[in-house]
Every structure is written in C-alpha cells, then in structure tokens.
Amino acid sequence: MAGSSGSLRAYILARALLAVPMIFLLLTFVFLVLRVAPGDPVTTIFGERGNPVIIDRVKRELGLYDPLYIQYFRYLADIFTGNMGTSILTDRPVIDEVNDRMPATLELTFSSMIVASIVGISFGVFAGTRKDTPADIGTRLFATVAYNIPVFWFGLILKLVFSLWLRWLPPSGRFSPRLDIPPRVTGLYTIDSLLQGNIPAFVDAVAHLILPSLTLGLVLAGFFVRITRVNVIRAMHADFVEAARARGIPERLVFFRHALKNALVPVVTTMGLTFALLFSGAILTETVFSFEGMGRYVFLAISFRDYPSIQGAVVYYGVLMLVISLLIDILNAVIDPRIRY
Amino acid sequence: MVGADEMATAQQEVPGARRPWSKKLLAVIAVVLVLIVVGGAAAYVVLTTPPPAKVLVAGTTDDERTFDPADAYDYFSINIIQNTMAMLLTYEPGTSNLKPDILSEVPSVANGGISADALNYTLRIRPGVKFEDGSAINATVVKYSLERSISLGGEPSFLLDAVASVTKVDDLTVKVTLSRKWSPFVSLLAFSNTAPVHLALTDDRFYPNVVISSGPYRLAKYLPHQRYEFERNPEYYGTPAKVPKVVIVRYTTAVDLKLAIQTGEVDVAYRSLLPQDFNTLKSDPNLRTLQGDSPFIRYIVFNVCDAAGVTSGWCPRATPFSDVRIRRALAYAVNRSEVIQSSYPGVVSPLYSLVPEGMPFHTDAFKTRYGESPNIAQARALLTAAGFSETSKLSFRLWYTPSHYGDPELLVARAVERAWEATGMVDVTLDTKEWADYIVAWLAGDFDVFLLGWFPDYFDSDNFVFPFLHSASGGTASFGNYYQNATMDGLIEDQGATADPAARAPLFDEIQTGLAWDAPYIPLFQGEQQVVFRPNISGIVLDPVQFFRYFLIDVA
Numbered sequence: 001m002a003g004s005s006g007s008l009r010a011y012i013l014a015r016a017l018l019a020v021p022m023i024f025l026l027l028t029f030v031f032l033v034l035r036v037a038p039g040d041p042v043t044t045i046f047g048e049r050g051n052p053v054i055i056d057r058v059k060r061e062l063g064l065y066d067p068l069y070i071q072y073f074r075y076l077a078d079i080f081t082g083n084m085g086t087s088i089l090t091d092r093p094v095i096d097e098v099n100d101r102m103p104a105t106l107e108l109t110f111s112s113m114i115v116a117s118i119v120g121i122s123f124g125v126f127a128g129t130r131k132d133t134p135a136d137i138g139t140r141l142f143a144t145v146a147y148n149i150p151v152f153w154f155g156l157i158l159k160l161v162f163s164l165w166l167r168w169l170p171p172s173g174r175f176s177p178r179l180d181i182p183p184r185v186t187g188l189y190t191i192d193s194l195l196q197g198n199i200p201a202f203v204d205a206v207a208h209l210i211l212p213s214l215t216l217g218l219v220l221a222g223f224f225v226r227i228t229r230v231n232v233i234r235a236m237h238a239d240f241v242e243a244a245r246a247r248g249i250p251e252r253l254v255f256f257r258h259a260l261k262n263a264l265v266p267v268v269t270t271m272g273l274t275f276a277l278l279f280s281g282a283i284l285t286e287t288v289f290s291f292e293g294m295g296r297y298v299f300l301a302i303s304f305r306d307y308p309s310i311q312g313a314v315v316y317y318g319v320l321m322l323v324i325s326l327l328i329d330i331l332n333a334v335i336d337p338r339i340r341y
Numbered sequence: 342m343v344g345a346d347e348m349a350t351a352q353q354e355v356p357g358a359r360r361p362w363s364k365k366l367l368a369v370i371a372v373v374l375v376l377i378v379v380g381g382a383a384a385y386v387v388l389t390t391p392p393p394a395k396v397l398v399a400g401t402t403d404d405e406r407t408f409d410p411a412d413a414y415d416y417f418s419i420n421i422i423q424n425t426m427a428m429l430l431t432y433e434p435g436t437s438n439l440k441p442d443i444l445s446e447v448p449s450v451a452n453g454g455i456s457a458d459a460l461n462y463t464l465r466i467r468p469g470v471k472f473e474d475g476s477a478i479n480a481t482v483v484k485y486s487l488e489r490s491i492s493l494g495g496e497p498s499f500l501l502d503a504v505a506s507v508t509k510v511d512d513l514t515v516k517v518t519l520s521r522k523w524s525p526f527v528s529l530l531a532f533s534n535t536a537p538v539h540l541a542l543t544d545d546r547f548y549p550n551v552v553i554s555s556g557p558y559r560l561a562k563y564l565p566h567q568r569y570e571f572e573r574n575p576e577y578y579g580t581p582a583k584v585p586k587v588v589i590v591r592y593t594t595a596v597d598l599k600l601a602i603q604t605g606e607v608d609v610a611y612r613s614l615l616p617q618d619f620n621t622l623k624s625d626p627n628l629r630t631l632q633g634d635s636p637f638i639r640y641i642v643f644n645v646c647d648a649a650g651v652t653s654g655w656c657p658r659a660t661p662f663s664d665v666r667i668r669r670a671l672a673y674a675v676n677r678s679e680v681i682q683s684s685y686p687g688v689v690s691p692l693y694s695l696v697p698e699g700m701p702f703h704t705d706a707f708k709t710r711y712g713e714s715p716n717i718a719q720a721r722a723l724l725t726a727a728g729f730s731e732t733s734k735l736s737f738r739l740w741y742t743p744s745h746y747g748d749p750e751l752l753v754a755r756a757v758e759r760a761w762e763a764t765g766m767v768d769v770t771l772d773t774k775e776w777a778d779y780i781v782a783w784l785a786g787d788f789d790v791f792l793l794g795w796f797p798d799y800f801d802s803d804n805f806v807f808p809f810l811h812s813a814s815g816g817t818a819s820f821g822n823y824y825q826n827a828t829m830d831g832l833i834e835d836q837g838a839t840a841d842p843a844a845r846a847p848l849f850d851e852i853q854t855g856l857a858w859d860a861p862y863i864p865l866f867q868g869e870q871q872v873v874f875r876p877n878i879s880g881i882v883l884d885p886v887q888f889f890r891y892f893l894i895d896v897a
Contacts, residue, residue, distance in 0.1 A: 057494060091407055091549040092565070100565050115374075122370045156596070163604055168382035171600040177398045177568065177590040177607060210378060290593040292567045305777055 008333060015329050019322040026318040031072055034307055079315055085308030094312035097297060103187030104174055105293035109278040111209045115217025116224055124228020131233055139225060147222030155215040155288035162211060169211055172290040176204045212289040216282050220274060228267050235263035269328050276324040397584045397896050400598050400607035401591055404566055407549035410536040412495030421569060422533045424891050427555040429464065429530040434882040434890060437800055439531055443470050443478055448527060455840065459522045466513040471576045473554040478537050480509040486537045493547060497534040500798055522838035525801035532799050557582040557892035567591055571891065582892035583880060602873050608896065609874045611889055616688045619871045630873050633883025634699040637868035638692055639794045643668050644786060645861050646823040656823035657786040667735065668860040670723035673716045675863055676760035684752035688871055692864040694853045696805040699885040702849035707864060710857035717764055724766045736768040740791035745776040754792060783821035800886045803837050806852050809862060824861040
C-alpha cells in the first residue's frame with residue numbers, strides 16, 4: 001500500500017509540474033494573439049469621437065507604446081503578483097468583474113450539469129441495455145436531436161411556452177426585479193437567499209434557473225447519452241462481466257457492481273472536461289436568458305480588445321481547466337491504478 | 342463449470358433481465374424532472390407575488406460604462422447621471438429649451454451671464470442645493486468639478502477645449518472664461534460632464550462606480566451591467582420624484598426586453614426594442630406605447646480624399662468620390678423610403694440634413710437640392726458626365742458594421758445598394774467588419790463609402806456640423822471623410838461665435854445648402870424614441886434631447 005500511495009503522489013506531482021509550462025505557454029499565446037489582432041483597445045473604445053490627444057495619453061498610460069517584450073514581462077509580473085489589471089472598457093479591476101459574473105456562471109453550470117447528468121446517464125444506460133431495440137433507436141434519435149438543436153432556438157421556444165404562454169416561469173435574468181436581492185455572501189442567489197432564510201427569494205432564484213439549465217442541460221445530455229450508451233454496451237460485453245455472470249452473480253449486481261462502474265469512468269472524464277468548459281461561460285445560453293456571466297464578459301472584452309479583461313479571463317480559465325484536468329487525472333488514477341506513472 | 346449452452350442462455354437473458362430496474366429509474370427521473378418544472382413554477386407563482394410597495398420597474402438593453410460625469414460619454418451612463426445628479430442647467434421636459442437647475446438662471450447677454458465680448462460666462466448658483474450627504478453645492482464645488490472634468494481628460498473632456506479659466510467670484514458665483522467665442526458653451530452646462538461632483542472625488546482619478554447624488558434619486562444599489570436601484574434623494578432641492586423607488590433591469594437582448602414587458606416583469610421598456618416588436622406591441626391591448634423625436638442620425642460617409650490632399654498629407658489616398666459629380670449622382674439615386682421600409686418601418690423618419698428635425702436651424706437641404714424621391718435620370722446624367730456607363734460601371738464597396746447599430750443594418754445597406762444599382766451604371770459590393778475593426782479601417786482611410794450614425798454630445802445644432810464639416814475639428818479626418826472647404830469652415834466658425842438665433846439661422850441655412858451641394862455625406866434617416874409601458878404608468882415624457890426622466894413617472 002505504501003508503494004501504491006507513493007506512486008500516486010509521484011503521479012500527482014508530475015501532473016502538477018506539467019501544468020506550469022502549460023500555463024506559461026497559454027499566457028504567452030494569449031498575449032501575442034491579442035497584439036497581432038488588428039485594432040487596439042483605446043481606439044476601439046473611444047470610437048469616432050476619439051480625441052487623438054486623449055487616445056495618445058491613455059495608450060501611454062497603459063504602456064501600449066512600450067516595446068513588446070517590456071509589455072510582456074510587465075504582463076507576466078502582474079499576473080504572478082496576483083494583479084489582473086483594470087478593465088479598459090469599464091475602469092473596474094478585472095478581479096471585481098470576474099467576482100460579479102462568476103456566481104451567475106457557477107449557478108448555470110451546476111444546474112445545467114445536474115440536468116445533463118441525470119438525463120444523459122439515465123437515457124444512456126437505458127439505451128445501452130437495450131441495444132438495437134426500438135427503445136434504443138428512439139433514445140438515440142432523442143440524443144441526436146438534443147445535441148444538434150440550436151441552443152438559442154431551443155431557449156426561445158422554452159421561453160415562449162413556459163414564460164409567455166403559460167406564464168409559469170420567468171423569461172430571463174437571474175432574479176425578479178420586483179424582489180430585493182439577498183445580501184451578498186457567496187453571490188449565488190440560491191445560497192444567499194437560503195442563508196438569509198428568505199424562501200420566496202430562493203424560489204425565485206431557482207425558478208430563474210430552470211429554463212436556462214433545461215436548455216443547456218438537455219443539449220449537453222444529448223452528448224452524454226451517446227457516450228454513456230456506447231460505454232455501457234462495451235462494458236456489458238467485457239470479459240469481466242461475462243465472468244461475473246458465469247459465477248452466478250445476479251444480473252442486477254453484475255450491472256451495478258461491475259459493468260456500470262467501468263462504463264462510467266470515461267463518461268465521468270468527459271463530464272469533468274465539459275464542466276470545466278462550461279465555467280468559461282455558455283455564451284449562447286447566457287445571451288438568450290440575459291445571464292450576465294463569464295461568457296458575456298469575455299465576448300464583450302474581445303469585441304473591444306480589452307486586453308486586461310481578456311488576459312485575466314484566460315488566466316482564470318487556464319488555471320481552472322488545469323485544476324479540473326488534474327483532478328480528473330487523479331480520480332482516474334485512483335480508480336484505475338494502471339494509468340499511474 | 343458452466344456449460345456452453347448455459348452461457349448462451351445467460352447472454353440471451355441479459356437484456357430482458359435488466360429492464361425492470363431501468364424502467365423504474367427512468368420513471369423516477371421523469372417524475373423528478375416534471376417536479377422540478379411544475380413545482381418550481383408553482384412555487385414561483387405562489388411565493389413571488391409582487392410586493393405592494395410602489396416601485397417602478399423599467400427594462401432596457403443599454404449598458405453602463407461609468408458614472409463619473411467627467412468620463413461618461415454613452416447614453417445609458419449619462420441617463421443614470423441625469424436622474425441622480427442635478428446639472429447646472431437642464432431642459433424643459435418635452436422640449437430642447439434650457440432652464441436653470443443648479444444655476445439660478447440660464448446665462449445670457451441680457452441677464453449679464455454672458456459678457457458683451459461673448460468670452461466670459463458668469464454662473465450664478467442657486468442657494469441651498471446639496472448633495473445627498475448634506476454638503477453644499479457652492480462655487481468651490483462648481484469650480485472644482487469643471488477643472489476636474491478638463492484636467493482628467495475623460496472621453497468628453499474635449500468639449501471643454503474652449504475653456505481658458507474658471508474663477509470663483511464669491512461663494513455662489515463662478516466665472517468661466519473662454520479662449521474663443523463659442524455660443525454652444527451654454528448648452529454644455531446641461532451636459533453631464535459639467536455636473537458638479539462631490540469634493541470627495543479626489544486623487545485626480547475617475548470614480549466609475551461612485552454616485553454622490555444631488556438629483557431627484559440616489560443610486561441605492563447596483564449590480565454592474567444588470568440592475569440599478571434608485572431611491573428618492575431626501576436632500577434634493579427640487580420637486581421630489583413621483584415614485585420612491587425605481588429598479589432598472591438590463592436585458593441582454595431586445596427579445597428578452599419584449600418578453601419582460603409582455604409578461605409584466607417590467608412596467609416600462611425603453612431602449613431598445615426591435616422595430617417589428619415595437620409595431621407588434623402597439624396593438625397589444627394590455628400595453629401602451631409612445632414615440633418621440635430623437636437626435637440620433639444615420640448617414641452615408643464618402644471618403645472625398647483627392648490627389649492634392651494626398652500630396653499635402655491631409656489624407657492617405659485618393660478615391661473616386663473626390664469627384665463631386667459621383668457624390669451628387671448617388672445623392673440623387675438614394676431611396677430613403679425604401680431604406681426605412683425595409684429596415685425600420687414606422688420607427689424612424691427620413692433625414693435631409695445632418696441637423697435633424699427638432700433641432701434649431703434644421704432645413705431639408707437635400708430634399709430641396711435632390712428631391713424627396715430618387716431621381717434616376719439626374720443620377721445617370723451625372724454618372725455619364727463622370728465617365729461611367731452601363732458597360733463601364735462605377736464599382737465600389739459599401740461598408741457597414743453588422744451588430745453595432747443592430748440587426749437591421751444589413752437591410753439598410755441592401756436598400757442603399759439596390760437604389761444605387763437602379764441607375765444601371767453602378768456596381769455595389771456590400772462588405773462588412775465588426776465594430777472594433779470597422780473603426781480602425783475608417784480611421785486609416787481604408788473605406789471609400791460606409792455607413793455611420795451619430796448621437797450628439799451637446800444639444801446645439803453646432804454639434805451636427807462642426808465635427809462633420811470643419812476641417813480643423815479633427816472631425817472630418819476622424820470620420821474617414823477628409824472634407825475640406827475654407828468657406829464652410831468660416832460659416833461654421835461664424836455661427837459658433839454668436840448666441841443670437843436670428844444671426845445663426847441664415848448661417849446654418851448656408852451651411853446646410855453647402856453640405857447638400859458638396860454632398861460629402863448623404864443623410865438617410867433620424868431615429869425616433871419608442872417606449873412601451875403598462876396602463877398603470879403615467880408621466881413618461883419623450884423629449885427631443887432624449888433625456889428620459891424616471892423621476893416624472895408615476896405608478897397607479
């Protein structure tokens with residue numbers, strides 16, 4: 001056992017060390033791409049009314065006239081000292097912008113993943129255990145349609161049905177304008193309202209999450225159904241499953257203890273990476289439902305060449321993706337010792 | 342040992358053996374999903390019934406950038422400032438007439454507020470005006486605010502370029518000395534960048550998130566880019582706001598704004614619904630609508646750079662549109678009715694000058710010069726004179742930007758293209774760049790012909806001619822237009838030097854006639870404001886300066 005845990009420690013250490021050059025490369029790549037792209041943030045933001053004197057002064061203040069290598073080292077130094085800079089577009093610290101928008105993205109991501117996991121895994125298992133039956137074909141059809149359905153169209157249809165026609169659910173936003181937003185603790189309205197003991201606020205926050213998370217969750221579910229189904233079919237015909245059956249273990253136990261567990265390893269890996277991608281903001285869903293999350297933020301930052309915001313967001317995404325990848329690798333290494341170094 | 346037959350049987354039984362539990366699982370999942378939707382909806386409906394308090398909820402698609410008057414230069418930021426801060430001067434609701442706000446009078450030659458040489462402006466401050474914390478607005482505050490606005494160099498600071506000095510005369514009087522005669526300065530006293538700010542805004546920097554109110558409302562809470570909550574300012578010197586609390590919610594899309602007003606989530610939807618949605622909502626019996634003039638204008642820009650301009654370093658490259666005959670031909674051919682019908686039916690009106698209707702001194706100069714409808718015969722004659730024919734067509738790209746001005750922009754470009762190609766002697770190719778690249782390209786002089794729009798900085802007709810036509814404004818170059826005409830420069834300077842409307846009117850006539858004659862721009866249409874509201878709402882005023890006053894709106 002000691003040898004085994006030592007091996008795991010070495011594996012984690014190796015993966016963590018590999019992350020450092022990856023982040024460095026990512027930072028360098030983003031820096032260069034932004035400088036190569038046409039347009040600069042100051043001219044873009046000032047637009048047709050730009051006073052050349054002021055534009056010149058602002059560019060000077062931002063160090064945009066400095067040689068590229070000086071800008072680069074200043075950029076790296078700032079990031080490694082935790083200074084993400086100030087948004088050129090909004091004049092607010094990038095870290096504040098991220099703090100304001102992260103909770104929206106977190107709530108949307110978690111709720112969508114819950115929908116996607118429940119629907120994706122259950123339908124995938126359902127289809128996988130009925131290979132080539134009408135039920136399987138029907139489920140595969142559902143998965144294909146769900147995965148290919150345009151998010152903005154699906155979101156709009158849900159809003160028309162549940163908000164405009166039935167008047168059951170709010171059409172957009174995170175919280176009713178007629179209610180007071182609960183005092184910020186986490187920024188997550190669902191959690192903050194519960195902490196405040198404000199049940200109507202909690203219900204309102206959950207109600208505002210239902211349509212966006214169904215929209216995004218069902219689209220993702222289409223993808224998860226297909227992956228789960230394939231892996232279930234593969235696992236059900238694996239030698240160890242046949243061996244278990246041969247030992248007379250009841251089919252229910254064979255499925256849950258042996259087949260499902262193995263089938264879900266690649267599914268969990270995919271889900272983890274999808275989860276990390278969603279943190280970067282599901283821009284279409286955020287736009288369709290007026291959710292001011294990270295996706296919208298990055299879109300605006302790119303539109304206006306807001307270097308500090310883009311760079312800050314990329315650093316945040318990069319670190320997040322690496323951490324989640326690392327966690328997935330560790331989880332897989334724990335489940336399957338064969339993949340350790 | 343298990344025999345081969347038994348194994349085969351076991352394998353065949355696998356699918357059937359697994360069905361009972363998975364059916365149950367699916368049933369449970371289906372029930373859970375239905376419970377989430379129906380239960381959530383029911384709880385939402387039951388538990389989130391609007392509270393009885395008198396709150397006005399407004400929706401918009403606009404976004405804020407900064408609340409610092411020295412730096413605010415976009416519609417929504419300025420509108421928030423206008424509702425939370427008193428200005429030196431303001432406008433009579435529903436008109437473009439100036440009236441005192443923090444100042445006790447509108448400076449004029451008659452009341453001694455403007456000196457005989459039109460270089461000195463005396464600002465007399467109303468006694469007893471305070472910020473929300475009770476501190477007084479006096480000459481020290483006004484002087485500090487004006488100097489801060491100039492020295493910080495925010496986006497609108499260039500508007501104060503004519504200010505040479507600001508002097509405190511006594512506790513309630515400030516004197517502003519201009520470096521040149523410039524009558525639009527009075528209008529600037531109603532613009533947000535001259536609004537008095539609290540002395541706590543120190544350190545020579547902007548405060549984008551701080552509002553220390555002096556107006557009808559105070560900004561009680563706000564979630565950046567999402568939600569803005571006003572509460573009545575008890576220290577406001579004027580008539581208290583009608584409704585004690587206003588919540589403005591920002592929606593990402595016009596579709597969301599439409600749904601919000603339809604479902605009753607908001608009481609008022611202002612800026613900006615899609616034209617077709619507004620027309621649909623007009624016939625909704627549960628809603629009311631209003632339309633009003635707007636000073637927003639749309640126009641075509643020609644890059645008129647010629648060989649002489651290139652030689653002198655004035656502009657980067659000569660274009661075919663340096664030939665005035667081509668510009669006039671295209672001005673004859675343009676079809677404003679078709680542009681409006683295809684893109685903004687019923688919500689904009691045709692424009693025949695850069696000075697929009699509703700602003701002083703407006704004339705329909707292009708209608709007088711080129712007619713109300715397209716004149717293809719005249720256009721063809723001019724194109725022929727310029728050396729083009731049906732076999733040797735004038736070919737060029739018409740540039741537009743697909744999202745900055747909204748989705749209908751493509752339709753505007755197509756309508757212009759159709760009208761010009763109707764001459765049979767013009768071949769137009771539409772081309773597009775996103776806003777960030779669009780700006781870079783026109784500033785570099787890369788475009789020959791392109792579409793732009795303008796919302797005035799200050800509500801004086803000067804702001805519709807000086808930046809567009811005066812060669813020293815930096816404007817013609819920064820519009821990618823490079824128009825240069827000494828006579829026009831002189832006329833613009835003359836109108837700016839006098840505050841007398843009777844003296845300015847004939848000068849503006851000449852300017853607009855010259856504009857139509859030279860056609861460096863072709864005005865297309867001017868915007869209209871639209872607002873949709875619920876029947877229990879009253880007091881909405883849409884005035885030509887587009888100052889949306891939440892403090893006049895009441896909820897029954």
